[in-house]
Amino acid sequence: MSSRSRRILLIFSLIAAMAAGYFAGAGRHVGHEPGAPGETAQPGEKTQYTCGMHPFIIQDEPGLCPICGMRLTPMRPGGEKAAAPAERRIKHWVSPMDPTYVRDAPGQDYMGHDLVAVYEEGSAPGQVLIDPVTVQNMGLRTAPVERRDLNRTIRTVGLVEYEEPRQFAVNSKIDGWVERLYVNETGQFVKKGQPLLDIYSPELVAAQQEYLLALRNRDRLAQSTFAEIAAGGERLLEAARTRLKYWDISARQIAELEKSGQPRKTLTLYSPYSGVVTKKDVVEGMRVMSGVDLLQISDLSRVWVHADIFEFELPWVRPGLSATVELPFAAGPDRVGKITYLYPYVIGETRTTQARIEFENPGLELRPGMYTNVRIAAQPVTDVLAVPNHAVLRSGKRETVFVALGEGRFEPRVVTTGVTDNEGFVQILSGLRVGERVVTSAQFMLDSESKLQEAIQKMLAPEPMETKPEIDLEDLF
Template identity: 35%
Template sequence: MSARLWKSALLSGLSIALGLVGGYWYATSRTEGVSGAPTALAPTMQDGRKVLYWYDPMYPQQKFDKPGKSPFMEMELIPQYADAAAETAAIRIDPSLTQNLGLRLAAVTRGPLANSLNVVGVLAFNEREVAVVQARADGFVERVYARAPGDVLATNAPLVDLLIPSWAAAQEEFLALKHSDDAGLLAAARQRLRLLGMPTALINQVERSGKARAVITLNSPIAGVVQQLEVRTGMAVAAGTTLVRINGLNSVWLSLAVPEAEAGAIAQGQAVEARLPAFPGEVLAGTLDAILPETNQDSRTLRMRVELPNADGRLRPGMTAQVRLNRSTDQNVLWLPSEAIIRTGRRALVMVAEEGGRYRPVEIRLGPESADRTVVTQGLTEGQQVVASGQFLLDSEASLKGLIATATERPAATAAPVLHEAEAQVMAIDNAGVTLAHGPFRTLGMPGMTMTFRLADPALMVGIKTSDKVRVAVRQTDSGLVIERLDKLGGQP
């Protein structure tokens, strides 16, 4: 080979090598820095198709201007092509495949806000119907009749025989004055017996018989159940000692626990229907008697009370009941089948069906729920069709395609965002944010782990480096946790 030909071949080889190196450098420069948040997304070409941006299906709201690995899930980013722009707001399913996928549609309807709330109730004693039998003077228990807690008594049932010496002496004085002609003195003696606590019926009996009674029998003043029996034969009792406590059964209370979120639509006096397992097929009607002022801190419920008549005594405290609180207003609202709603924890979505087998995710705002239906306050209109079965499959497909749900207008924030704090150690710092090995966020119920967080402001990282121990404060957003405050712990250089 001549020197001239050899030089030509050498120059051609160098040109090819430089081209390969330049191409590799160009590709590398396009891939590096993927995780950085792009400031401008310029269309590029890939496989002959124009690419608008790249995205992670798990975080479709974050767009990248270069291909590569996702900083969130360590998976390859997916391109969004310009020729698919018409489909960026919806996904399309062949109508012939709808039945195979199990998709079922339901209409958004308008109707009155007439609904009911079903809760569980428990029967309890009516605490207004209570009688307490006490010793009116110092004495001794001569006899206790065969009674025990839980016994059902009739009115005037005998309970206890008491020997009261002070009453016997006062009765003898009264009988002695009875034979005198001094009416005023006799009236004063009778008044003295009353002041000693002697019942009027006993005074009249002594006056008629002419004999003093040192032993008296205490009877039940009402019909009911013996709740407390604190007396035994031979006991000495002082004036004011409670001997027997009796609870009447002419009526009972139905105690309800209503979620605080539902309490605003309930008013005292509204109709109540109760069904007891003990009496199948029978409905007991009543009205809401009282809404107690205190909320249970553990269950976040309000206690409410219904008074039910119980003349025949068949309603026993401790029985359970299924209770319906009927609520009705003249307000017309939009109703949606509850099964169509996709709840993400921070917002609610539905898949709206459009013409041509297209389905679009839409964010909605919800109102009260009743009878498998939920009120929609924003995001939908009457007559729209939504997916009531199979919507989770469509939602997954929408995420894979990077579709973002149409958001409803949110009210302006009136308070500072809630921050959740924990201690952590900085593991890595890059354009995507900061990777922390953090302890538990107790206010979130989130255990300790290592994960990458986005920064609300890059200036938060000034003065902080890898391996530093920090105090981190984050807030919840629809796209994940965002760091609002990052403070280096004391004692570190």
């Protein structure tokens, strides 16, 4: 026999052996699963035990389930072929994505999904069926889906800060040296028009001299018979006066300069507003540059309180709501204000948004930098569908509840939730109807059971056979 013939004979022998093993294994399993319909009891057959919660757990001896710890129950040996189950009657058709979409005939929902049949008895696909005794042992409780009003009081912390429009900077518009400093302390109260400091500047002295020259020149040219010459002297004087005004020399100081006829060595800067000196960057004898801030004055007659609002609390907060501010270490009544502004960004360090509350501060009891306790009475959300918050299972991608259908049947339902109130109820935007009951305890065991049944169905479902091209034996050699 040639080498090629021996190879062909060996291949046919392997194929025949694999086929024989396949049919032999199929003959041992078909119709002989424990408790399968049509199984015939054999004399001396060994009793096997299984778990009521996990039917794939099968053991030859009694004991406890290795998954849930329940006692194993004996499996009933198969008898004569069971009668064919009666045909179930369809109650209605429902959308798999929206349980509120119910129809009396098959079809598709508004999203294009095929409607699923709901039967009058028994469990529909996707439901969990548990023995009532087991339900009682699990301590399973339910709560109704009802309409109610949701209320929430937000408790947070706040920080007292300056009112930004009432902060002012004092600087010089000319270069020079500080000859005298009238306000020399941080925290000192100043009034509007109070002198702050004197600045010596050679440029300022030269500008005053130019103004005096322009003043004398105007008086001399005013006697000219030519109108244009007289007008030119007036224009020159006005230009010199404007230059002094731009350097913050007041009209009163210009009038004194005209009266005395002698230029002043220093320029006095006056406080533009009343308030407290909150920043001081100047000392006597210091050389200052034009445009550099020397002092900062803040008016504390009104202050802001910035309250931190977490992201999940934002749906409850809006401008106009009443807010109560309490000073933890100060006696006296709480202060009540209103939210005037909600900042449109989130602070990265705290992941909070700030709500601004404005207060009058006549006694200066609210000092910038103080921490406060803030209570915000959110506006109620009225007449909404709600369930207990602990009835919702959150997996990160979706939110699920288990609906109790009665007779030990439970259906997992995907829902969309809204706000949560102080009493532990969460708003349901879609997925449930009034009157249904949801599981509020032991739903994690139902969740594991539903995932287990889904996995078993996927394993038992026949996979589509791939069409393989015919193999020519000549191509193997």
